[in-house]
Amino acid sequence: xxxxxxxxxxxxxxxxxxxxxxxxxKEERRKVEKPKADLALYENLDLDNYDxxxxxxxxxxxxxxxxxxYDYGDLAPKIEVGTLAPRPKDPVALPNLGTTAExxxxxxxxxxxxxxxxxxxxxxxxxCQLCLCIGTSxxxxxxxxxxxxxxxxxxxxxxARFNRIGAIRASDFTGLKKLKRIDLTSNFISWAxxxxxxxxxxxxxxxxxxxxxxxxPELPRSIVRLDARLNRIPSTGLRPEAFRDLKQLQFLHLSDxxxxxxxxxxxxxxxxxxxxxxxxxxxxxxxxxxxxxxSQIRRALEDIRLDGNPINLSLFPNAYFCLPxxxxxxx
Numbered sequence: 001x002x003x004x005x006x007x008x009x010x011x012x013x014x015x016x017x018x019x020x021x022x023x024x025x026k027e028e029r030r031k032v033e034k035p036k037a038d039l040a041l042y043e044n045l046d047l048d049n050y051d052x053x054x055x056x057x058x059x060x061x062x063x064x065x066x067x068x069x070y071d072y073g074d075l076a077p078k079i080e081v082g083t084l085a086p087r088p089k090d091p092v093a094l095p096n097l098g099t100t101a102e103x104x105x106x107x108x109x110x111x112x113x114x115x116x117x118x119x120x121x122x123x124x125x126x127x128c129q130l131c132l133c134i135g136t137s138x139x140x141x142x143x144x145x146x147x148x149x150x151x152x153x154x155x156x157x158x159x160a161r162f163n164r165i166g167a168i169r170a171s172d173f174t175g176l177k178k179l180k181r182i183d184l185t186s187n188f189i190s191w192a193x194x195x196x197x198x199x200x201x202x203x204x205x206x207x208x209x210x211x212x213x214x215x216x217p218e219l220p221r222s223i224v225r226l227d228a229r230l231n232r233i234p235s236t237g238l239r240p241e242a243f244r245d246l247k248q249l250q251f252l253h254l255s256d257x258x259x260x261x262x263x264x265x266x267x268x269x270x271x272x273x274x275x276x277x278x279x280x281x282x283x284x285x286x287x288x289x290x291x292x293x294x295s296q297i298r299r300a301l302e303d304i305r306l307d308g309n310p311i312n313l314s315l316f317p318n319a320y321f322c323l324p325x326x327x328x329x330x331x
Contacts, residue, residue: 127151131160136178148172151179161185168192168217173200183207192217204248216242225251229274233257243267254278255305262287262306271300276328277308289322296322304328 127133127149131140136156140149145163156178165184170193173179180202189211197203198218206219209229215237216228223246233254243249243266250271254263259278264287266273285291288298306313306329314331 127155151176153177155179157181157183159183160187163187165189168196170195172196176200178202181205181207184211186210189213191215194218209253213237218242219246221246222248224248227251227253228257229253230256233259235260235263238263241265243270250300255308266301268298269300272303273301274303274305275309276305280306280309280311283311283313283316283319285316285319287319289319291318294321297324298322299324 127138127140130143130145130149131138133139133152136152136154138151138155138158138160140158140160140163142162143160145160145165147165148160148168151158151173153175155176157180161183162185165187166189168184168189168191173182173196177200179200181204182197183205185207186209189208190213192213192215194217196217197206198220200220201222203220203222204224205227206223206225207227208231209227211228211231213228213231213233216233216239218239219226219242226249234257238259241264243252243263246267247269249267250269252266252270252272253274255274255276255278257278259275259280261280262275262283264284266288288301288304290296302324304323304327306327309329311329312331313327313329320326
C-alpha cells in the first residue's frame with residue numbers, strides 16, 4: 001500500500017512540472033507567430049502607389065466628424081460671470097440711485113444772453129450770398145443769374161459764366177476801380193450799354209464769347225484782351241476806328257461773327273487777331289501796313305487768322321510786307 005501511494009505522488013509531481021514547462025513554451029511560440037501575422041497584414045497593402053497630396057487628403061482622412069471625436073469641454077477655461085469694471089475707490093462719488101435728480105430749469109433767453117450773428121458788411125451781401133467770394137474774386141458760374149449782381153467795390157475778378165444774363169447795364173460796374181477781368185462766357189447777352197465798360201480804369205480782360213451781341217460797347221484804354229467770339233456782331237456793330245486808341249490791346253478775337261471787313265486801323269501793340277469764320281470779302285492795302293512807308297516792320301503782330309472767310313488773300317500781295325508772317329487763310 002505504501003508503494004502505491006508513493007507512485008501516486010510521483011505522478012502528480014511529474015504532471016505539475018510538465019504544466020510549468022508548457023506555459024513558457026507557449027508564450028515563446030506566440031511571440032514568434034505574432035510578427036509573422038503582422039507582416040502578412042502589411043504585405044496586403046500597396047505602399048508603392050501611396051502618395052498623400054492636397055487632392056486626396058480628404059479621401060484618406062475623414063474629417064466630417066472631427067469635432068465629435070474630441071471633447072474639448074474639459075479644456076475650455078471656466079470664466080466666472082461678473083462685473084469687469086473696477087470698484088470705485090470712493091463710494092461717496094457714486095450717485096444715489098434711490099433719489100431722483102432734479103431736472104435743471106431752462107432760463108429764458110434775455111437780450112444780453114441771446115447769440116447774434118456777426119454783422120456782415122452790406123457791400124458784400126448781394127453777391128456773396130449768391131456766389132462764391134474768395135478774396136477779391138467773385139465766382140458766379142452756373143448760378144441761374146439773370147443780371148449782374150451788386151458787387152463789392154474791391155472786386156478784382158468776376159466770373160459769371162453759364163448763366164442767363166440778357167443785358168449789361170452801365171450801373172452794373174459803377175465804382176469798381178480795381179476790376180481787372182470780366183468773364184461772361186455763355187450767357188444770353190444781346191446788348192450792353194455804351195458806357196458799361198468804358199469807365200473801368202483797371203479793366204484788362206473782357207471775355208464775352210458765346211452770347212448774342214450785335215454791337216460792341218466802347219472799351220477802356222486799359223484793355224489788353226477782348227474776346228467776343230461766337231456772337232452776332234456785324235461790321236456796323238463796331239464804332240468807327242473802335243480800336244485805334246487802345247494802345248495796350250494785344251489780343252483781339254472776333255471770330256464766328258458777321259463782320260464784312262477787317263476793323264482798321266489796328267494798334268501797334270496788337271499781337272493776335274482772330275477773324276476766322278466771318279463774312280470778310282475784301283481788304284485795304286493799309287489794313288496792316290502803311291503803304292507809304294515800306295520800311296515799316298510790325299514785329300508784334302504774328303498771329304492773324306482769316307480762314308473761313310470768302311476773301312482771297314492772294315489778291316492783296318502788298319498788304320503784308322510789314323508783317324513777320326502771312327495771315328492764315330485762302331490764297
